[in-house]
Amino acid sequence: MATVAPSTSRLLYHHHHTTGSRLQQQQRLRYSPNPSPLALRRRRLPTGALLPDRVTPFSYGVDDESDDHPREECGLVGVVGDPDAASLCYLGLQKLQHRGEEGAGIVSVGGDGKLNSVTGLGLVADVFGDPSRLASLAGPATIQMHLDEPSNSSVHRILRRTRADQAKTSFKSRPLTPTRRGIAPQPWPPPPPIPLSPSASSPMGMATAAPSTSRLLYHHHHTTGSRRQQQQQQRLRYSPNPSPVALRRRLSPAGALFPDRVTPFSYNVDDESDDHPREECGLVGVVGDPDAASLCYLGLQKLQHRGEEGAGIVSVGGDGKLNSVTGLGLVADVFGDPSRLASLAGPAAIGHVRYSTAGAVASLRNVQPFLAGYRFGQVAVAHNGNLVNYQALRSKLEARGSIFNTTSDTEVVLHLISTSLARPLLARICDACERLAGAYSLLFLTADKMFAVRDPHGFRPLVLGRRRDGAVVFASETCALDLIDAAYDREVEPGEVVMVDRRDMSVSSACLVARVPRRACVFEHIYFALPNSVVFSHDVHERRTAFGRALAEESPALGADVVIPVPDSGFYAALGFSRESGLEFQQGLIRWHYSGRSFIQPTQAVRDLAVKLKLAPVHGVIRGKSVVVVDDSLVRGTTSSKIVRLLRDAGAREVHMRIASPPVVGSCLYGIDTPSDGELISNQMDLEGVRRLIGSDSLAFLSLDKLHSIYGEEAGDYCDACFSRKYPVLPTLPEPAVEFDEED
Numbered sequence: 001m002a003t004v005a006p007s008t009s010r011l012l013y014h015h016h017h018t019t020g021s022r023l024q025q026q027q028r029l030r031y032s033p034n035p036s037p038l039a040l041r042r043r044r045l046p047t048g049a050l051l052p053d054r055v056t057p058f059s060y061g062v063d064d065e066s067d068d069h070p071r072e073e074c075g076l077v078g079v080v081g082d083p084d085a086a087s088l089c090y091l092g093l094q095k096l097q098h099r100g101e102e103g104a105g106i107v108s109v110g111g112d113g114k115l116n117s118v119t120g121l122g123l124v125a126d127v128f129g130d131p132s133r134l135a136s137l138a139g140p141a142t143i144q145m146h147l148d149e150p151s152n153s154s155v156h157r158i159l160r161r162t163r164a165d166q167a168k169t170s171f172k173s174r175p176l177t178p179t180r181r182g183i184a185p186q187p188w189p190p191p192p193p194i195p196l197s198p199s200a201s202s203p204m205g206m207a208t209a210a211p212s213t214s215r216l217l218y219h220h221h222h223t224t225g226s227r228r229q230q231q232q233q234q235r236l237r238y239s240p241n242p243s244p245v246a247l248r249r250r251l252s253p254a255g256a257l258f259p260d261r262v263t264p265f266s267y268n269v270d271d272e273s274d275d276h277p278r279e280e281c282g283l284v285g286v287v288g289d290p291d292a293a294s295l296c297y298l299g300l301q302k303l304q305h306r307g308e309e310g311a312g313i314v315s316v317g318g319d320g321k322l323n324s325v326t327g328l329g330l331v332a333d334v335f336g337d338p339s340r341l342a343s344l345a346g347p348a349a350i351g352h353v354r355y356s357t358a359g360a361v362a363s364l365r366n367v368q369p370f371l372a373g374y375r376f377g378q379v380a381v382a383h384n385g386n387l388v389n390y391q392a393l394r395s396k397l398e399a400r401g402s403i404f405n406t407t408s409d410t411e412v413v414l415h416l417i418s419t420s421l422a423r424p425l426l427a428r429i430c431d432a433c434e435r436l437a438g439a440y441s442l443l444f445l446t447a448d449k450m451f452a453v454r455d456p457h458g459f460r461p462l463v464l465g466r467r468r469d470g471a472v473v474f475a476s477e478t479c480a481l482d483l484i485d486a487a488y489d490r491e492v493e494p495g496e497v498v499m500v501d502r503r504d505m506s507v508s509s510a511c512l513v514a515r516v517p518r519r520a521c522v523f524e525h526i527y528f529a530l531p532n533s534v535v536f537s538h539d540v541h542e543r544r545t546a547f548g549r550a551l552a553e554e555s556p557a558l559g560a561d562v563v564i565p566v567p568d569s570g571f572y573a574a575l576g577f578s579r580e581s582g583l584e585f586q587q588g589l590i591r592w593h594y595s596g597r598s599f600i601q602p603t604q605a606v607r608d609l610a611v612k613l614k615l616a617p618v619h620g621v622i623r624g625k626s627v628v629v630v631d632d633s634l635v636r637g638t639t640s641s642k643i644v645r646l647l648r649d650a651g652a653r654e655v656h657m658r659i660a661s662p663p664v665v666g667s668c669l670y671g672i673d674t675p676s677d678g679e680l681i682s683n684q685m686d687l688e689g690v691r692r693l694i695g696s697d698s699l700a701f702l703s704l705d706k707l708h709s710i711y712g713e714e715a716g717d718y719c720d721a722c723f724s725r726k727y728p729v730l731p732t733l734p735e736p737a738v739e740f741d742e743e744d
Helices: 037-040 084-097 131-137 202-207 244-248 290-301 338-342 390-399 410-419 427-435 479-481 521-529 540-554 570-582 606-609 638-651 687-694 704-717
Strands: 011-018 024-031 075-078 105-107 115-121 154-158 174-178 182-185 215-225 231-239 279-287 310-316 322-328 348-352 370-374 378-388 438-445 449-454 462-467 470-476 486-491 494-502 506-511 561-563 589-591 613-616 626-631 654-657 698-701
Touching: 037 279, 075 084, 084 105, 084 131, 279 290, 279 378, 279 438, 279 449, 290 310, 290 338, 310 378, 310 438, 322 378, 348 378, 348 438, 370 410, 378 390, 378 410, 390 410, 410 427, 427 438, 427 449, 427 494, 449 470, 449 589, 462 479, 470 479, 479 486, 486 613, 521 540, 540 570, 540 654, 540 704, 561 570, 570 626, 606 626, 626 638, 638 654, 638 687, 687 698
Parallel strands: 561 626, 626 654, 654 698
Antiparallel strands: 011 024, 075 154, 105 115, 105 154, 174 182, 215 231, 279 348, 279 470, 310 322, 310 348, 370 378, 378 438, 438 449, 449 494, 462 470, 462 486, 494 506, 589 613
16 A cells, blocks of 8 residues: 555555444545545554654654654743742743643742743743733732642743644642542742842842743943033833833843843843854845746755844846845744745845844844845845944945935945946946945845945855756855755955856956956854855865864863764864864753843843853763864854753863864954953963963964965965954045035
8 A cells, every 4th residue: 555655645644443342443545536634634643653653743754754753742841939930831841841841831820820821832942032922921029829720830931833732731739748628739838039229229139039930130321521521321120011012122231230132133242052153145136037036045044144134035026126025033934924035026126134243233224135225226235244434434325415214334335336337237337346345245236237246355155056947056165066966166255246147148258457366265164164165276074174173283172082073063163173182072962052032031040041051061972072063153152061060060080171163362353243352351461360260270272374375376375364463455535524504
């Protein structure tokens, strides 16, 4: 039977036919060419059956080749006797996300003794993305329970994978004590007292005084003085019942007591889960394929690591007009509604994912591609990089009457094109780009052409590929080409403008300026790019393996037992270290890949627990051993200190940190979101000071000279300003502008 029904349009299902007594049941396989939805729902097979036992929403079909593993139905977490029970259960469900992805729910006991419920479809982070939902589940520190009220005896969290009626919660009551009248419940031990009158004079006192999720400390910015002489005073105010608006406005400066953002898809300056620098953007462009927008969508999915704050696609419609869809969030979130992608049908499209360096965080108006109309038609642009003369150019344009709608440096490019007197559009683009300074890889789209531009120094990557149907594809990394079956052709050269005319698919090239020294970003090889990409004509995984080998040559860990990487970017460097040193390579840290939205973490204790979401130690690999931990970079040191503490708590005898790049001592000016110089730990301390701060037994970085030796004669072609403070292009300050009084 299994061989006669290979198609997904047919279904073999088990029909339980009962004959005779209850203990004498016969099971027969029946063949159905058109199974009903009810049959799909009822298709419960015993262990070892031919087919999977579920065909429900949010699951994979029988022939779905993306994942044919069996899947767990549910995960449960229950917490009782802690004032932060809801937050603790939230963290627990996040850690159990692999046991169910269809829906999540929380039920808690409120201060009035009533049960409060929040449920929803999607991942845990999606269901509780709105901080007010978790805040509504705050409960008291003590719960009075009776045998006739078993629902009050615990707080259960159910993560649902199938129908709601399968998520049944079982509760246990308090311990029982024999009495003269029968059995009586024992009292629960009282929880630690919660001070209700915190002192406003001490921020740290405020933090310890309000451990419950029903209370929130937030920063209130009070502005006094004139506009030119603003003196901002920051006061901590105590709110027993914060409103959703207060939650959303809870913005604090760097180093403040609480995270500075409760908005989706971004990282706080004090977020200790990941202190790596971040790439600003990723680009994809397709021309000459009727499914260009869909191919761009897939390419952006593959480049999601280059930007998680927002995504967008602009395409050419059948009428020659440009259509745009942009939004905040991951690519899958922005285009979750199929109609949004369907509205972008056409033969050419460009797409963009972003973090922000120049531009307000989490602002929809700054999400690219930007689409604008001028006297010669429409033009869209997507940009990866950072312009160091942005403020100077913007000041000049504003003085001449230009009006800006965003805070992104990319908008300057559109204004320069619009005001250029050159002809045709190719000349206008060249004229505009000649006035730019800094890092830029750009994609332009018009009704009949696509342009790809790379700055003369070649800071940021941009590659060209071709599909079998003749379509031309541009992307920030070759991994995007691989996904959409485009063969890698070559890099867009530094200072080159490539034009593709979609009417005849001709490809032409122009040069912006005379050749200048190449300065490709070395951090693309160290951290940003995926290891299966080819960037700057080098395989990324080979570069990282070479960094690890060189690190083992320079700084071996004598007496160590095992080498483990910091996932995921430290994997190949650790592999190279292991091969060179002869030490055993093991996966000693497991990374949690369900990245989602941030949420309110009410107390320091809960915030410390939240760090364990991202990385978890494998105790059997670590316990009792001297461990070498290899990471790609060390920026603030927050992640490294947490990792060292995790490994020691897991039983490591010694922890030796090895960093497969030189110390980061300078901020990047060319499209990487790095901290200020004052926040860079290696800029503030010497090697021994950093080692003491992170708590490792030893610490070593790959030296800058060793890094240069790996590249050989090409070493001069790479920008290492973050390691050496030698900046190829310095910022241009805006000239003082003459100010005029506004007309009445």
